[in-house]
Amino acid sequence: MTGKHHQSRSAIEAELLDWMCEPVWADDAARFETLALRLFAFQFEHCDAYARYCAARDATPRNVSRWFEIPPVPTSAFKAGALTCFDAAGTVKTFHTSGTTTSKRGALHLDTLALYEASLLPNIRRFVFPEVDCGAWPTMSMRVLAPDPMDAPDSSLSHMFGVALEAFAGPASGYDVRDGVLESDALIDRLKSTDEPLALCGTAFAFVHLLEALDGKAHREGEIALPGGSRIMETGGFKGRSREVPQGELYESLSKRLGIPDHHIVNQYGMTELGSQFYDNVLFDDYNGKEGRPRQKVAPPWTRIRLLDPETGERAREGEAGIVVIHDLANTGSIAALQTADLGRWVDRASGGFEVLGRAQGAEARGCSIAADERWQEAHR
Amino acid sequence: MSGVHEATALMSAAAIDEAAARICAQSAELRSRGASERLKHLGDLLECFRDPESRARRDLESRLPAATGFTPETLRAGIELGFAPWTADALERLYAAEVAPHGSASQVRSSGAPHTAVLLAGSIPMPSVLSIVLPLAIGSPVLCKPASRDDTTARIVADALGEIDPFLAECVAITPFDAQNDDASSAFFSAPCVSATGSDETIDAIHRWLGPHQRRVLYRHRVSVAVVDLANVTREDVVQLALDIALWDQLGCLSPVVFHLVGGAEGADEDFAAALATELAALETRLPRGAIDPAAAVVIANERADAEMRAALGQPVSLHASEGTHWTVVLEHSAESRPAPLHRFIRLVALPDRVALREALGRLVPHLAGVALVGFRDRREEIVDVCVEFGASRVCEAGRLQAPPIDWKRDNQPLLLGMTSLATVEVATD
Structure with a gap:
């Protein structure tokens, strides 16, 4: 990396860090466009494979003038090789995607965690702990239904929980997965005994395991009513794995068994290859008096979502499902424009609110949820 | 009631039980007709599908594009190629090779189950047609759940059978039901013999419905x-x-x-x-x-x-x-x-x-x-x-993958033997 280019990336990152730290999320289209184009130019120049990929599409910094003209790479490409804009020696962290024992795992290499963490913190605070933004931070504890980042150093999900837990979680916070096993009895005892609101965070699979454990105990002990203000942050679908529970059914069960209202259950859409995440609006809306909006995912200002018709590659028509393409400026060291294998639909096109309809059938199963489940299965074996 | 007249609505467990009882009541007569008569009519059915001018063939070609999503051109070409080797003679040869009585000092007698539950899958008509024909060939009436991606072929088969031999058509009951309906599934899979095609997950799930003494011919993901x-x-x-x-x-x-x-x-x-x-x-x-x-x-x-x-x-x-x-x-x-x-x-x-x-x-x-x-x-x-x-x-x-012979040992297994009871009948000696 030359000094000039290093400066260039540093400058982009400095501006992004400022943006991420701003207390008010303003949708600044011009700012996004400028930064996206500068970042594209940087990544085109520093990632040879990406440059060849873009050139084959006749998209170069010379002729790309709008952010949405920047070619996205498929997330599966992170399995094929290192997509980085820095020397391998500079890697400080590598996150791996989940995968079966027979499939390759994707890898996101990072030479800095500053932007990654700067992006995740305001996002999780805004949508899972909106009291912070309202200036009334209760000392809410987080119970994490995922491994400690020390036990799963290559899991971006565990890392995210670790950062959040360190930043603003209460004293009774901790991890409830040990050696790949959900310690459900201890967790249920904790849930039953707490008189303070809790935030339960984990994969969809983990919550299914918790519900199964509660089913086993329910006959003896009845249902749990967590203190008011408790909430759930659930991430990851079922990705084609067994014991799938539709989201509505899962949330209904969690509401019923834990006494947490539906609008206090927040889904997070994220993936290892991304620096930013997308959360449901429901809890944020509840705390900000915006009742009535349907459940939808909100894109932070330094990201953009596109939904593309998979047949044509053009914008999906209004009301129709399309491939979810994400432009995430937090991905400075890899590739900012990603084409997922997920189908999405606009819920509120004007505000950018969208929903994820799920992974296209036939695509490879992947995701944080699976990694956790496989660990359980291995432990049980 | 034969499949010809049945409604398209999803059926309850009670309705499936009733349909099973109805076709079971035909079982004795179906067996008593003898293999040659059954094979003749079923051969005629196959010849219908081979004949581009037959009503059954025209029905397939005109109704399946909407039901399955294939274009009419692709469907026509696939049907033409796929049914071509499935002659009446080929069916007879298949039967003769697998279950016909043979031997001298002793005889092998065969018998189909009182009824066979046939779970269809996919959207290609040939395997659906054959799945209905095979149990009938050995004298077993058919309870048939159409595929979710093709609710049409089974009905066309039943209609065509009705024109060839109304009695054979009465040995087929088409019983669409919601796979999530456990009572309906239980009723369907209580048949003494089950033939099913599906993903590995589907077949594993079907195994769990079946008891140790039920015959089964199951085709998995390939x-x-x-x-x-x-x-x-x-x-x-x-x-x-x-x-x-x-x-x-x-x-x-x-x-x-x-x-x-x-x-x-x-x-x-x-x-x-x-x-x-x-x-x-x-x-x-x-x-x-x-x-x-x-x-x-x-x-x-x-x-x-x-x-x-x-x-x-x-x-x-x-x-x-x-x-x-x-x-x-x-x-x-x-x-x-x-x-x-x-x-x-x-x-x-x-x-x-x-x-x-x-x-x-x-x-x-x-x-x-x-x-x-x-x-x-x-x-x-x-x-x-x-x-x-x-x-x-x-x-x-090359070019023949979509034209398997009727006796293709799909999933490496015989077509008829798996659903047939065999008995050795020894000839009395003086």
Whole structure:
């Protein structure tokens, strides 16, 4: 990396860090466009494979003038090789995607965690702990239904929980997965005994395991009513794995068994290859008096979502499902424009609110949820 | 009531029980008619489907595009090719080979179950037709759940049977039900014999419904391939291989999902990929692919982008593709498992030698069904042996994958024996 280019990336990152730290999320289209184009130019120049990929599409910094003209790479490409804009020696962290024992795992290499963490913190605070933004931070504890980042150093999900837990979680916070096993009895005892609101965070699979454990105990002990203000942050679908529970059914069960209202259950859409995440609006809306909006995912200002018709590659028509393409400026060291294998639909096109309809059938199963489940299965074996 | 008159609404457990009782009541008469009479009428049914002018054939061709999503052109071509070998004589030969009484000092007598529950799957009509015909051939009435992607074929079969032999039609009850309805599933799978086709997950779930004494003929997830000797491949071979891909839009277990390429001069693999792409483009005009849902299109779009990205990373991958998602050819040089998006998306894997071919075929165990062999000349038997060793149930020429003989040992098993009770009857000696 030359000094000039290093400066260039540093400058982009400095501006992004400022943006991420701003207390008010303003949708600044011009700012996004400028930064996206500068970042594209940087990544085109520093990632040879990406440059060849873009050139084959006749998209170069010379002729790309709008952010949405920047070619996205498929997330599966992170399995094929290192997509980085820095020397391998500079890697400080590598996150791996989940995968079966027979499939390759994707890898996101990072030479800095500053932007990654700067992006995740305001996002999780805004949508899972909106009291912070309202200036009334209760000392809410987080119970994490995922491994400690020390036990799963290559899991971006565990890392995210670790950062959040360190930043603003209460004293009774901790991890409830040990050696790949959900310690459900201890967790249920904790849930039953707490008189303070809790935030339960984990994969969809983990919550299914918790519900199964509660089913086993329910006959003896009845249902749990967590203190008011408790909430759930659930991430990851079922990705084609067994014991799938539709989201509505899962949330209904969690509401019923834990006494947490539906609008206090927040889904997070994220993936290892991304620096930013997308959360449901429901809890944020509840705390900000915006009742009535349907459940939808909100894109932070330094990201953009596109939904593309998979047949044509053009914008999906209004009301129709399309491939979810994400432009995430937090991905400075890899590739900012990603084409997922997920189908999405606009819920509120004007505000950018969208929903994820799920992974296209036939695509490879992947995701944080699976990694956790496989660990359980291995432990049980 | 025969299938001809049954309503399309999803049925309850009680309605399924009633239908089962109704067809069971025909069981004794069906058996008493004797195999030759049953086979004659069922042979007539097959001949109907072979005859382009018959009402049954016209019904299939006119009604299935809406029911299944195949284009009329592709459907017509698939039906023409698929039914061609299924003659009345072929059915008789199948019966004779598997269950006809034989022997001298003793006789083997056969009997079908009082009724057979047949769970159809997919959207290709030939296997659905055969799944209904086979139990009837051995004298077992049929309780039939249509496939979710084809609610039409079973009814057309029942209608056609009604015209040939109303009694045979009364031995078929079509019982659509919601697979999530446990009571209905329980009623359906309580049949003394069950024949089903489905994904591995579906078949595993069906196993859990069945008791130890129920007969079962179960067909699981399978894939097919072609093995191409690039040193001896002709233009006509390429045309026929393209047809194998295009027919049924690659949605059948006999549709090839990957071509293994061996031998040939340098660049022969690229030439083959380009030639195949040309043929698929030509077929898109003659036999257009059916519309696909957005989820399927996403998989294709992503696999194309993935191939391009791997090429950009310096890997030896090349892509030939249509404007939309209509057809795709990806040439790889690694036999690593990759998604099969189907809908005319073919991977060509160039392998360095026969050892690599063996490894590649070995990776398909236990899912290998059909193999189209191209070239190989004097080494053909050797390659056939490898295919059979790895579980292939069928080896054929290019262009023939979608035209299996009626006695094809699908999933490596006999068609009739699995649903037939056999008894040795010893002849009294003086």
